Amino acid sequence: MSEFIQTIPRQRKPRGHGSERKAEILAAATRIFLQEGVAGATMRRIASEVGVSPTALYVYFPDKEAILEAIAQAWFFELLGVLQASQANQTSVEGAFRAGLRAYVEFGLARPDSYRLTFLSRPDNRDGKLPCDDIPEADYSFAVLQSGVEAMMQAGQFRPGDSTAIAETIWAALHGLTVIVIDQAEHLKTAPNRLIEQMLDMVVRGFG
Amino acid sequence: MSEFIQTIPRQRKPRGHGSERKAEILAAATRIFLQEGVAGATMRRIASEVGVSPTALYVYFPDKEAILEAIAQAWFFELLGVLQASQANQTSVEGAFRAGLRAYVEFGLARPDSYRLTFLSRPDNRDGKLPCDDIPEADYSFAVLQSGVEAMMQAGQFRPGDSTAIAETIWAALHGLTVIVIDQAEHLKTAPNRLIEQMLDMVVRGFG
DNA sequence: CTCATGACTGAACGCTGTTAGCTCAAATGA
DNA sequence: TCATTTGAGCTAACAGCGTTCAGTCATGAG
Structure with missing residues (x-):
């Protein structure tokens, strides 16, 4: 009788040690999110x-x-790394600048669901908080x-000019393009790469 | 007995005539949407x-x-009217152009929920269809x-240049700003109006 | 060895969009 | 005028959602 009870498979998953379980949840959530979207x-x-x-x-989040x-x-965090990597092998200031902007857009395009998640407010949460706040x-x-x-x-x-205002303007433009x-x-008649280059030209000439 | 039954208030709302009911639903939906969001x-x-x-x-939609x-x-439909109205009293080509771009952004800012609804994909509908498609x-x-x-x-x-590609680039920039x-x-250090003007300057100089 | 802690559980609540099946008033045809 | 068809409206329900509650039970501490 008692040994029969012991052969019943444990329903409860054993607790994780340290922040193990939290990381496990995050990994699973990320995997699902990337594969199947929000x-x-x-x-x-x-x-x-x-x-x-x-x-x-709800124990962990x-x-x-x-x-x-x-x-x-x-x-x-990944974006920061990509931005940094984009600066490598750049000899001119303008080349480095353009490479950074290009890297931003391309990183967004490479992971569209992540980009949406980060910046685009979802219908629920009327208070308007975005995931990218407080990061x-x-x-x-x-x-x-x-x-x-x-x-x-x-x-x-x-x-010369207000670098904050200019950077915000440029970010807005890049964000919109992304x-x-x-x-x-499917509605655009121009190839993405062409739009990116055109946008970079506009930015560089616009503030030059 | 029979008159007692007759005094029971009708549960069923009488049917609307023509497209009356459909318009009624749309009006209610719009009212709620504007007041309380998606x-x-x-x-x-x-x-x-x-x-x-x-x-x-589900009879109507x-x-x-x-x-x-x-x-x-x-x-x-409203946007089209606003864009048209923005052209009035404009004497120069550049003045009219800037007025149109400015009107677009300001119309978006005036009805943020509508703008989001129109352009920003919602988490459901994985097929990526947006309300602004097929309009x-x-x-x-x-x-x-x-x-x-x-x-x-x-x-x-x-x-001179490809007006389609240039228009798409400009739209992307305006969209991003909006x-x-x-x-x-709350994260921006620059006032919206200042950003708008800076964006217009960038566009005009960028393609000039 | 006992006890307290807290990670974990199943069941449930109140939502959501949507569907199936029914009712019944109005329009139509004889 | 009366029978029939049509379709607009209904109730009830399904499956799924995020989240909460109350309880369980392994584990670490004293």
């Missing part, structure tokens, strides 16, 4: 991927939003752009 | 606003997406922009 990344789906009940997720925000943060890496990324603008000014390629290529690619 | 505009909420059961909506698309179409007014709006670009070329304010001001206003 809509596929439900709490129940993530939990079943981890092999845990949906309630267990206050709500679904927090999981998505963690994914967005990881995306920003320090977001500020770092902007600082990279702004210092690029200042380098362009010092090199005489850009007229979003539009992601969501409206 | 999240508030649920099928049950819309139906109760009309005074009808949720199922009745195949699904919720169709209702939202109809709202987006109305938004585009003729969208093509007209783009044509307005493109003809503005061509007018600028003919006036010698823009270098989206960013809508969603990230």
Whole structure:
């Protein structure tokens, strides 16, 4: 009798040690998200991927939003690396500047769902909070752009001006291009690469 | 007995005549949407606003997406009017061009939820269809922009070039600015109006 | 060895969009 | 005028969602 009870498979998944389980949840959520998009990344789906009940997720994250925000943060972290890598083998200031902008758009296009998740507000959360809020890496990324603008000014390629306002304007333009290529690619008559180059030309000439 | 039955208030709302009921649903949906955002505009909420059961909506619209698309179409129709109005009292080609671009962004900012609904894909619908797809007014709006670009070329304010590609680039930049001001206003250090003017300068100089 | 902690569970709540099956008023044809 | 067809409306339900509650039970501490 007692040995029969022992042969019953344990229903409960043993607890993870340290931050092991949290990382496991995040990895599963990221995997599902990248493969099936936001809509596929439900709490129940993530939990079943981890092999845990949906309630267990709430031990490590206050709500679904927090999981998505963690994914967005990881995306920003990667973006920083890509931006840095884009500066390698660049000899001229303008070349480095253009490479950075190009890298931003291309990184967004390479992972459209991540880009949407990070920047585009979802219908729920009326308070307007975005995953990219309160992520320090977001500020770092902007600082990279702004210092690029200042380098362009010092090199005489850009007229003097408010580097913050100019960087924000440029970011808006790049962001728009990324979003539009992601969501409206089939409506565009121009190839994405051509649009990117045209955008870079407009930026460089526009502030030069 | 029979008169008692007759005094029971009719549960069923009498049918509308012609396209009356459909317009009524659309009006209710638009009203709720503008006041409470996408999240508030649920099928049950819309139906109760009309005074009808949720199922009745499916007589007039195949699904919720169709209702939202109809709202987006109305938004585009309004946009066309605003773009046209912006051309009044403009004496110079460049003045008219700038006025049109400015009107686009400001119209988006004036109705942020509508702008999001129209252009920003929602997490559901993995097939990537947007409400702005298959709306003729969208093509007209783009044509307005493109003809503005061509007018600028003919006036010698823009270098000769592919007006389609240039118009798409400009639209991307304007779109990005609109989206960013809508969603990230609190993160921006520059006032929206200043960003708009800076963007217009960049565009005009960039292609001039 | 006992006890407290907290990671985990199943069941449930209140939502959501959508569908099936029914009712019944109005329009139509004889 | 009356029978029949049509289709607009209904209730009830399904499957899924995020989230919460109350309980369980392995584990580490004293």
